[in-house]
Amino acid sequence: MIRKVMVSVAVLASALLGHAAVADENAVNVLYAGSLVNLMERSVGPAFEKETGLHFQGYAAGSNKIANEIKGKLRRGDVFISASPKVNTGLMGAANGDHVAWYVAFAESPLMIGYNPRSKFAADFKTKRWDKVLQEPGIRIGRTDPKLDPKGAFTVEMVIKAADLYHQPDLVEKTLGAAENPDQVLPEETLVGRLQSGQLDAGFFYSTETSDLKIPSIRPAPELQAKASYTLTILDDAPNSPGATRFVDFLLSAKGRELLKEHGVDVIKPAITGNAQAMPPSLQAVIDATQ
Template sequence: MIRKLLASFTIVASMAAATPSFAQDNTVNVLYAGSLVNLMERSVGPAFEKSTGLQFRGYAAGSNKIANEIKGKLRRGDVFISASPKVNQSLMGAENGDHVSWYVNFAESPLMIGYNPKSKFAADFKTKRWEQVLQEPGIRIGRTDPKLDPKGAFTVEMMTKAAELYHQPDLVEKTLGDAENPAQVLPEETLVGRLQSGQLDAGFFYSTETSDLKIPAFQPAPELAAKASYTLTILSDAPNNAGAARFVDFLLSEQGRALLKQHGVDVIKPVVTGNGQAVPPSVQAVIDAAQ
């Protein structure tokens, strides 16, 4: 009787031990820039699952925030998609933990000023220059933290250039206040929702967000241009390397690139930076096919 119980216990224990491994092999954890929430969760993720039979699990936040969590060993993932190459570089090299050895630039998205069509300031955006509307009393502006998200840094950079272009030395102070103004700075993954719900009148968004969600928006003068440069990589300590490679293969494939275009992302020829020898053969083959 005791032997039977021990045997049963051993079988159950073995099954329990095997379950996480199977779940891990079947799941791909993708850490991605918060501006891609709608694209990843409603389009790329489901399409990837249908195409491969693997499970997509996404986590969205500001690119710098994700990088800080990776470096601090607070979060692990298989694939990392950033909105700026500089973020990847902060994870490269022994001094940065060797979390990234290569990355691929694969898409771009210009920075836009979007507004809520039901806002009381909506009509002004159609008749006045955008920086004039952003200075009107009572307008609620949303943006991301320049320390945690490239979009936030691009916003401050754009407004600083606008101050010079339009000869308004106090423009940044009047529109943004402090760089980390708590009345404006919000998590990237919540910014669109705040605008759509009427909590904000206007905000700074990438074209993929405004195009994808039909947010009225306009692009500033060419002299003020700023844009996300999306990159992707397989993290060096990815728990599921094989699954990560399949996700990258899918995203860079003809089907994946078509989905990106549908969501307002400007697709570019993929370019590898870093240790090209570390790029999985299947990923390299897809990159070569996209040239």
């Protein structure tokens, strides 16, 4: 009896594993920076599915948060798209788990101050410098965690620079408060929704978010310029390497790059960092075609 039960369990386990393997072959799990939610879920993902017949599975969060989850073996994926090259560096080499052997920088997006057009402070953004408006009593500001998301770190850095540029030593304290101020710091994937719903008056966003979603925005002075530098890689332990290759090939193809431009992303000449020999040959061919 026990033998029959064990055989039955083994057969069931084998069937389940076989089903999972088939499912993996038909799905590509893409872990990406939360600022790309609209682009990935409404544009790139559906277009990729239509072109390849594969299923796009996306997970959005702050780039550092995703990297920490990968490093801590809390999350697996096929493709990782970060908003900062530094995040990839933390996943390279034996000391960091050998999760990433190479990455490609392929797009950029400047940091902006976006505001809700229905906010009582909206008119002020049209007539006053942005730092003055952010100091007004009662204004609700949103930003991401500087420890979990490059955009959050860029925000703090930019306001620090503005304090010096505009000779306002207390600007950071008056606009941001503590680096991890709980009244302002929110998950990247929810920040846009909070602004659009009226829970926030203003926030710090990349141009791809403000342009894509028609959010009124202010571009800081050139001296304060900060921007996302989007990179992509296929994770070394990707469950579906062939599917991952087809996704990155698609994203860097002429069609993929056109979708990026349509969503307000500044497409740049792809630049490879790391072991280029470990890249799929097809991806190298796609990159060569963009040169």
